[in-house]
Structures are given as structure tokens and as C-alpha cells.
Amino acid sequence: MNMGSLPEGSAVARLQEWRLQAMGAAQAAGIPREEVDILLREKLGWGPLQRLMGQAPVVKLGEQDSAWDWDPLEEVQVLWQRRLEERIPLQYLLGQVEWAGLSLQLTPAVLIPRPETELLVEQASVWLQANPLPQGSYFVDLGTGSGALAIALARQHPDLRLLAVDSSPEALRVAAANVAAHTLEKRVQLLSGSWFVPLDPWRNRLRGLLSNPPYIPSSEISNLMPEVSWHEPQQALDGGPDGLDALRVLIQRAPEYLAPNSFWAVEVMQGQACWVVEQLQALGCYQQIQVHADLAGIERVVSAHFMPSS
Numbered sequence: 001m002n003m004g005s006l007p008e009g010s011a012v013a014r015l016q017e018w019r020l021q022a023m024g025a026a027q028a029a030g031i032p033r034e035e036v037d038i039l040l041r042e043k044l045g046w047g048p049l050q051r052l053m054g055q056a057p058v059v060k061l062g063e064q065d066s067a068w069d070w071d072p073l074e075e076v077q078v079l080w081q082r083r084l085e086e087r088i089p090l091q092y093l094l095g096q097v098e099w100a101g102l103s104l105q106l107t108p109a110v111l112i113p114r115p116e117t118e119l120l121v122e123q124a125s126v127w128l129q130a131n132p133l134p135q136g137s138y139f140v141d142l143g144t145g146s147g148a149l150a151i152a153l154a155r156q157h158p159d160l161r162l163l164a165v166d167s168s169p170e171a172l173r174v175a176a177a178n179v180a181a182h183t184l185e186k187r188v189q190l191l192s193g194s195w196f197v198p199l200d201p202w203r204n205r206l207r208g209l210l211s212n213p214p215y216i217p218s219s220e221i222s223n224l225m226p227e228v229s230w231h232e233p234q235q236a237l238d239g240g241p242d243g244l245d246a247l248r249v250l251i252q253r254a255p256e257y258l259a260p261n262s263f264w265a266v267e268v269m270q271g272q273a274c275w276v277v278e279q280l281q282a283l284g285c286y287q288q289i290q291v292h293a294d295l296a297g298i299e300r301v302v303s304a305h306f307m308p309s310s
């Protein structure tokens, strides 16, 4: 690889001009303006410092290319056009996301991890601090997608082992890449199948269950933002007619797989927390049932302590 620089003045002026135009287009389309800067930073390494100092991006060249042929805006413009016209989320265009302090690879086969989902990791960590477990104890992340929850929890708790289940083989390929990128292959085990089906060897042995399941009622999916309804996997969104299909399974089947004195927590959609609490109470084997609000004040996570009486 050669490295070359562009003639400073012209490239910087064009970038500045393009940046302002793109921000105007973002605003008109209802897209956060910050995405323009994220795109320039991720694709060209052109961030606030370079802008302030009037520096042009540095180009990495293949053997046959020449620095003078390189147009820094070419690829960026194509991506930005797709962002505006096709409403493809920036994270899919870049193939990555920063979440809970982790850098994760993404493809449209997996849900883009949301900031509010960090609440699940936070609550699991609070529980683990209050209830220290023997080394090698297992937690499961059901519907792991990119592997975000399993990876975040494994990194925060070096003694814990994680099982990460998904029914989508494409999602599991993304999760495998992320697990490898964080060198967690020895502690995060990926399992293919529907919810508890691949967990037979861990019956009554799991010390924690986390899940951000699909919970949107089928009929509401087409009303979501195009970024979500057109591009995120249906399998990650669709919770069936009332949105509760997956939650029912997670509530009803968990007692067969959890060991006594374990942690259970799921993410829910606005308005579902109360129903989940009632179902857990009715089972009679959960204590300390709690609802946790996200930063927007929405009841987002329900957690409980699995403690059967016999």
C-alpha cells in the first residue's frame, strides 16, 4: 500500500462545502446531522481536529492507483445518497456500530443494538455484584443477534460463561465474527436454534437469562421508521399478533432451565412491562420483580430473581 496526500486547499474546501450541503439534506430528510460527521470520520478519518486544522484526508492507495486520481468524496457521496434515498441506516452502510463501549460488526442480518438495551447489561451486572457466582457459571443471551449482550457481559465479568442463542444462521455468523474480534471464543458459545431448544444440556443449570426478544406487534411494523421497517430483520422485530409471542416463551420455559437463585431479565416495548410483571407473579417462583426505565423514562426492562420454593 502506498500512502499519498491530496493537494490541501482544494480537497479541504470541497469537503467543507459537501459537509454543509449534506447536513442541510440530512435536516430536510429528518436524519440527524451528526451522521454526516460520523460518515466523514469513519470513511476518511476526517474528524473535528482535521477540520479545525484544515487538513485534507490521507489516502491509502493500491499499487496501480495514484494519489492525484483519488477523490475523497466519491465513496462517501455514494453512501450518503443511499442513506438519503434508500433510508439505509448508517450503521449498516458502515458495517459497524459502537455500543456499550464495544465496537461491533454489523450486517442487515442483525438488529442494530440500541442504547436502551445497555440497561439489560447494567441490571445483570448489579445482580452479579450482589450475588457472586462460582467461576464458570452460565448466563444465556436468547436472541443474540450481533452478540452484543453476550459480549458486553462476558467482558465485564471474566469468570462468567455465556451461551448466545439465535435462530438465524446469518445472525450467528455476525455474532461469531464479533466474538472472535473480542477474543471471547473460550467463554461465549454460540448456539443455533429456537429459544430454549439448543439448551437441553443446561437444564436447571443456567444462573442467568437475558433477552431482547422481538416484541413489536406484527401489524405495527410497517408504521415504524423506514430505517427499521425496510432494513432491520423482520425476525428481530416481529413479536406476533400482540407482540408477546417470544416473551410468553421466555417467561413460561425459563424455570426449566434456570438453577435456583438465578437472574432473569428481558427488554420490552413501551406498555408491555406490566403484563410481564403479572405473568411472573402468577408463576410464583420469581421474587424481587422490578421494572427499569430507560433514559427516556420508558419502562424498558423487567428483571427478577428466580427462587422456586422447593
Ligand SMILES: C[S@@+](CC[C@H](N)C(=O)[O-])C[C@H]1O[C@@H](n2cnc3c(N)ncnc32)[C@H](O)[C@@H]1O
Pocket: 110, 111, 112, 113, 114, 117, 142, 143, 144, 145, 146, 147, 148, 149, 165, 166, 167, 168, 171, 193, 194, 195, 212, 213, 214, 235, 236, 237
Ligand atoms: C430484537 S433482536 C435482539 C438482538 C440483540 N440481542 C440486541 O439486543 O441487539 C431479536 C433477536 O432474536 C432472534 N430470534 C427471533 N426469533 C427467535 C427464536 N425463535 N429463537 C431464537 N432467536 C430468535 C432474532 O434473529 C434476533 O437476532
